[in-house]
Amino acid sequence: VDVNTASAPLLARVSGLSSTVAEGIVSYRDSNGAFQTRADLRSVPRLGDKTFEQAAGFLRIMNGKDPLDASAVHPESYPLVEKILKDIKKGVKEVIGDATILKGLSPEKYADEKFGVPTVTDIIKELEKPGRDPRPEFTTAIFKDGVEKISDLKADMILEGVVTNVAAFGAFVDIGVHQDGLVHISALANTFVKDPHTVVKAGQVVKVKVLEVDEKRKRIALTMRLSDEAPKVSVGAKPEQRANRPGTPRTPEARRPQEDRRSAPPMNNAMADALRKLKGGG
Template identity: 50%
Template sequence: GKELIRLVESHGSEMIAVGNGTAGRETEQFVRDVLAAAEMHLPAVMVSEAGASVYSASDIAREEFPELDLTVRGAISVARRLQDPLAELVKIDPKSIGVGQYQHDVNQTQLKKALDSVVESCVNYVGVDLNTASWALLSYVSGLGPALAKAIVRHRDEHGRFPSRKALLDVSRFGSKAFEQSAGFLRIRGGENHLDNTAVHPERYPVVEAMAADLGASLAQLVSDPALVSRIDLSRYISDTIGLPTLRDIMEELKKPGRDPREEFVAASFRDDVREISDLKEGMVLQGVVTNVTAFGAFVDIGVHQDGLVHVSHLADRYVKDPNEAVSVGQLVRVKVLTVDRERKRISLSIREAERGIAHRQKRGTKKEQPAGIDLSKLERAGFKVRKK
């Protein structure tokens, strides 16, 4: 406990990541108790360890931490997943984190191609910080690959941070075609050009500069003032090379430059008195997080060592054809425990029943009000019997 406090104080820690493997819940509770006793208000968050052992023994882990033990590398990976899961998870094969129970039964070449496509799509959607990203993350950026990504990191190590996107052209073997394909997905915070921290492609900088000039403002003022952006008349900038849809995209980006499009992270709050499958009782309503979605339902982590199954018929209070339409991996949900098979370690859960219970309690707590515009006395005089509550 004293060592934990010392580490937190000496490193200025803001959060503590706890792996969800063996004794994970017990470790999380220990951390919470130690922090509470020291009156330190730091959140302790459970993080999936899936694939962490694969990373710790990988070539990229040896490159990053050649002096460290495998277990320490794994711990670093778990902490980094809490900071930026996308940047860390790209370092391992997607199959290592478990993408479905039938992943070994399908064509492995096609599976790898499909998974790589999804990872590339996610990376390009979020954008990559050019001055902090690893070569593994950069390699998924459109137009780049492992060779160019390593060349970028090598150039960064030798010459320092990139001051602008244009400086990419100084990288060995980095041509104009690669720049054209990748530049819009690479971000530079605090660079020479304020547009370098947006999704606006360098090809469109002249258009944005013209917008700023027409408003009598600088680029810095334009990207920091949404009200100023709202005054732009897009019709003035339509040409043979740029249409209205592209201009609308530029306008939306200028309203929130550099914003991470990912949703705000919210950690699941597990019950302190539920740590093992033996602690579960039928009828309990718990908070959990969806860990996997299959054709027959979804698996939910409720804080014990086994994930519970929500059958497709219990995902919602309506007919669900595809479970992916009702829930997604990482989503926080409330579930009701239907059955617990301790011998076979199987837990049956229901999102539908949990939602019904909440709706029922809300209905009981709401008084029925008299519909607006109806005069009950007139109904009584007309001969109707009116029951007053």
């Protein structure tokens, strides 16, 4: 947070700063002008040493007296930076942003009981790219051009999408047609999947293949097994066509004769003996 431009509500979100202290920072800034160093924050009423320790690393002083105040290096680590600068005989302004110099440094050389190798490594990285966002690069799906509505989908079409929700029976994927498709648990991987959460998570970018589209009911069947082939009757198929397709349940009318045969009572031993006697003329 840029301490010279941030509002009180935003400052109150910083670790260690209460709404009262945040309002005090803004009031002090309005009365005394912009903060020139992080150390100036100690003059704000109710901003004690503990609060300063918690918040200083998240507060930035842009274009101030000390270039380190615009970085993520905490004031407690300034002595370490000074130690490095003294060793390489360079000024802080010369070193900040100079990857050639910083990549040639050995973190092990400057580690001690207070600052371990991981801490020294992080400080050197911050000096190389001050103000960098430590979060990983945000990635998003690239939706296919010309596929904007459900009617644009075709069987066997391979698309990129984003997982929007994961349920016990599979995952829903946004493929850019204003209607999420479903990847059934059986189509999440080439191996058996007991829990979809072990394969995908919300926000994950995935590649899927279109298996079936029911435009009327707004249902899209997808698979993450790209080798799967879509059924012959899929997009725009009529209900009776899908019902009588091989591998799918038939209509109740088509099932009834078979069910009637299965429902016939089994022949018991007495009936079998009677039939044998009739055949033998008895």
